[in-house]
Amino acid sequence: MPDNVIDFTSRTARRRRGEKSLASQAIAIPRGADLGRCLDSWTLSLESSHKAAKTIRSYTDTAKAFIAYLQRNSLPCDAERVAAEHVRAFLVYERERTSPASADTAFRNLRVWFNWLCSEGERTTSSPVLAGDRPKVPRKVRRYLSGDEQRRLLATAAGKDFEDRRDAALIRILGDSGPRRTGLMNVRYTPRTPDTNDVDLKGRRLRIVLKGGDQHWLPLGAKAAAALDRYLRARSAHRKAQESPWLWLGVTGRGVAHMTDSGLYQMLQRRAELAGIEGKVTPHMFRGTAAHELLRAGASDGDVQQIMGWKTREMVTHYTGELAAERARETHARLSPGDRI
CATH class of the missing domain: 1.10.443.10 (Intergrase catalytic core)
Structure with missing residues (x-):
């Protein structure tokens, strides 16, 4: 608008026009690789690095449970769009479904998986598995032999x-x-x-x-x-x-x-x-x-x-x-x- 022209548009209209302009400039997070497809690749990577069969099973069981949770709740199920709040909600669900110890295992397994996704370039932002979201596990008395x-x-x-x-x-x-x-x-x-x-x-x-x-x-x-x-x-x-x-x-x-x-x-x-x-x-x-x-x-x-x-x-x-x-x-x-x- 020229400097010598007065804009009589209402403040509300101008604000809406500005919001629309900002919205049009926003960049949506692109869809990343499907987590199910990534799981197959991760399993292959774990096997090639000679991880124990029991360890691989623990990792993959957690990943499958997480994918099923995302799908069941209509949440993003690709490597890029999974957010910290999705991981946090899954951990709460696991804690209530099983136990704090099982939820802690799920946290550690997901941390390894998303670190791998980041290292492979499947996720371009930082891991959504945050240290502050780790479930607190009540301490149990360890049994020793005299x-x-x-x-x-x-x-x-x-x-x-x-x-x-x-x-x-x-x-x-x-x-x-x-x-x-x-x-x-x-x-x-x-x-x-x-x-x-x-x-x-x-x-x-x-x-x-x-x-x-x-x-x-x-x-x-x-x-x-x-x-x-x-x-x-x-x-x-x-x-x-x-x-x-x-x-x-x-x-x-x-x-x-x-x-x-x-x-x-x-x-x-x-x-x-x-x-x-x-x-x-x-x-x-x-x-x-x-x-x-x-x-x-x-x-x-x-x-x-x-x-x-x-x-x-x-x-x-x-x-x-x-x-x-x-x-x-x-x-x-x-x-x-x-x-x-």
């Missing part, structure tokens, strides 16, 4: 037959270094083929595969190594000893050539009942117990991290934090300032 309970378990396997020697070696190793059950039960024993042999008895160590697929040498104490040596002598007479590449052999059933992690779980349940220990005794309970005992004996957080094969120091606190006060009291009793005066 020294007396471990001695009672070992007492049930004090015999000299194959099964007793095998079980005693497993209990000793679990209590000594706390390996994950899948890593421990997939140790190979091929003394004639050094490249695949995971047992180094002279070096007192076992080569295990960690959760992320990395290999790790698990150290063994003197008693654990001696128990393993006794088992290897008993193993040599087993009918599957020459043909099986696995260290741990079964006694009955179709899986005699390879005792699996479920077999380890069942063995501990049986031994716990014989020992008169109330409640379940699981392989995972040994993990926190071993870490606590190492710290109690004077090992540093870094030492425990290396022994357990953990990637971060935070895992040490995660497994042993509840007993920190107990260790502090014992340290004070040993180093009490008042006692030195």
